[in-house]
Amino acid sequence: MKVIIINIIFLFMLPCLMCGIIKKVKAFFARRKGPSIWQYSFDLAKLLRKGEILSSFACIRNGGVLALAGVLAASMLIPQVSGRSILNFAYFDYILFIYMLSFSRFFTVIAALESGCSFEGMGSSRELVFSVTGEIALMLTVASLAFYGKAANFNGIFDAVASGGVEGLLIALIASFVLFVLMLLEGSRMPIDDPETHLELTMIHEAMVLDQSGPQLAFMSFSGMVKIYLFASFILSLVLAQCRSCKWYEVYFVLGIIVISVIVGLVESLQARLRMVHVHQYILFSAAMSLILLLSVIIFKV
């Protein structure tokens, strides 16, 4: 019970905090003071207080709702702040995790396309293509990690990484690298997408939420933030696997979240958005890293 409450409280706090810290780091590099780290939560609260305007062509009208639902369902499956997940499925919950994210993506794109605007079509087209290449990397990573631990669920993976000692830590670091790139992809951060832009040339996710307003815009933005948080949880559960049952795990986790946010902020400040064609290469580069992960798993098991 304590696990559920702690996870849910931090689930609604930490994603906004992460994005706020990223913005602060970017402001620091631009020699500005930047908005408060809680600004995103203020923005979401403001959006929830507004009414919504739906496009006159909108037919599903619940795309934002279902996108958030998918992401929240995925967040029930992965261990977060307290070291445990809210729901402990015994068989292959990593596959359920991936498919919940796909469910969310389906409805994000449907919500985008239902307004009939060309920008949303452009954003959807780009998003769908990137998700295909991202899925290659994600599936390779998850399968390699599962093979390493002969693990049928997330807990098994993290227990295996914990008991692997130095090898486990190395596996965790390589997997974290791949998951970091995938976090940038799913959370629509640089160098894949610029969350601050509204220029046609560079929009992907921003293009898809152009016609959302009010609560549904809040849901879409929040689901993007939660996706970053979920991948960060995955990374931290791998890296901090050895102290999952430590007393101060929650503190280490939050510190880890702050560190990851700072690193994302660094990447965003120091790297421009890549050309569209090069984004494919970037994601496939991370898929190549997951092949290296597979190779190291095999080497360590020999």
Next chain:
Amino acid sequence: MSIFDNPVPQILVLSLVLASGGIVSAFFNSRLRGKIFAVFTGFAGLYSTGLMLVGVRNQELSEYTLGMMNFSLDIVGKFFIAAVGLGLFFCAMYNASLTGSSRAFEQKNRFYYASLGIFGASMLQVLLVKIDGTLNSALLFMSAWELMSLFSFLLIVCSDETQGVSRKALTYLLVMHVSAAFLMTGFISISSSSFGGSLYGFWALLIGFGIKLGLFPSHFYMADSYEAAPGASAGLISGVMINMAIYGILRTFLVCVQYAGTFGYILLLLGVVSAVWGVLWALSENRAKRVLAGSSMENMGLVIIGVGVFCLGAYVYNAAFAAMLALAGVLIHSLNHSLFKSQLFYSTDLLRNWSGTTDLDKFGGQWRFFSSLKRSMLLGSLAISSLPPLNGFIGKFLLYAAFFELMFTADSFKVALICVFCLTVLGTVGALSLFVFVKFYSMIFLGMERAKLAYQKKSPENKLNILALSTMSLLSLTLGVAPLLFAFSRGKFTEILYELTLNAVLIIGISLLVWAFRHILTAMNGSKRGLTWGCGYTGLNSRMEYTADSLSLSLMRLLDKIFPRKENNENIDELYPADIVRTYEVRNPIKEGVDFLCTKFNNLLGKLQFLQSGLMQSYLWISVLFLVLAIIYTIFSSSSAEALK
């Protein structure tokens, strides 16, 4: 023993009922034809499904002999008969709902109804025939198979397309007979050597069933045939008949286990290539039925991957649970595929009757005209992209589970590498099929209408239509939320299915919660409709919308070597051109290759044209020449030379 104790003669009688229903309904006028056919077929379908559901827990073999013909049903056959029965029931419902509009061509066609009835009957009989390696059973199987191929050809002939029907139908017939030739060769070589089967026979059977399934190089006929097949029969041909080939492959392996090991790897490779190729091909196509044909190829590739894992698990690596999961995945995915594929085909046919086209580039904004179809088609698209909580996810998840179990149980690095690679392919194919069906659904229903289409006066949605399509999507949802309906006994497998139920309930519960939250907020703060903002552009019109081709263009340009597009761009001469027409054409290099080979073969045969002179004298002369040569050969061959001495 009365007829009601044994399910086999009951199914035989049902197949006769189907056939006679088709023929009887052909005698009535066009108002009653569909309804009479629906009564017979619906009864047969429901009865066979119900019979199988009742008898499925009884896992023993049921046999029946009629003269020299042996029929039998084991658990695999029972499952497929349940699937066929379900498909027939929904076909009947959809067929009965077709109103007599000028485009519902098949309503007027008596021949179509007779063929449909006999086609359904032949599918049931294919599943009943006992395959035990003897030539007798092989002949019976091949005769049922031939009936199926022939009557599906006749159904395609009744197509309501306007151009090129005879060529498409004849291509289909030819390919089906090439497959039948391979099957016959395979059966003969298996029955002539010992019961374990010979390698050559095995290969021939695999190729024969593979051609029917549309595995990699032999998929080229599928797009044209499925597009040409008229409405209700397209659902049967692509959804249900394709399962017969899966049944055939399973039978081959269940009977001849000698070569299962090598064939496991070959099936994995074939399945992987077919799945990836199929989904990419579906992405490159922009006409609705062709997209669905590509998706059939992809799903059959996935099923073949499952059969491959089953072989590896059961016969090579002793991973019994992995093999069980794979077999369960194969069977469940075949059933689910027939359900959502036929639903999508019927919906596409409805749209075609309504608007006269299936071109995705011309649709758009259909949500205005249909209240129920957009919901059922959304569920169908979700199901076919294998997303929870619908039934397409169940089969896919079982395949994933089978791969992971194989990886854990067989502690070898070769297997681990192969499994990780195949898992990656499964994931990528899933993401790609999501792409295909987001495109499919959104281009038809969302946004604005892209072209002025000649709509019918009355909406084609009537009560029976809505009932049929909604029932299918509700059944998909039920099978997705409660896959425990597939479980027979307690154990690890049931726990996995229970976990899938929990997952489905999770996603539905959270969706309802979030929806309620948003409902409360919009009730408090208001919700309005307004014109799409369009990022500052005024004068938003449908020409600015993304078309089906443009949505997938970036990926297709990357794959230009495999799926070439021919773009026909007019030359722009004027400074301010008034009208520019740009067209594109999706080319199919495999079909072009096959056409090229056939043309070459035709030319080669053309060189023998001189023999067809039309003169009786030259024919007699050739016969005499042949007899003389035969006599000379017989005299001078070694065995007869000795006999003469």
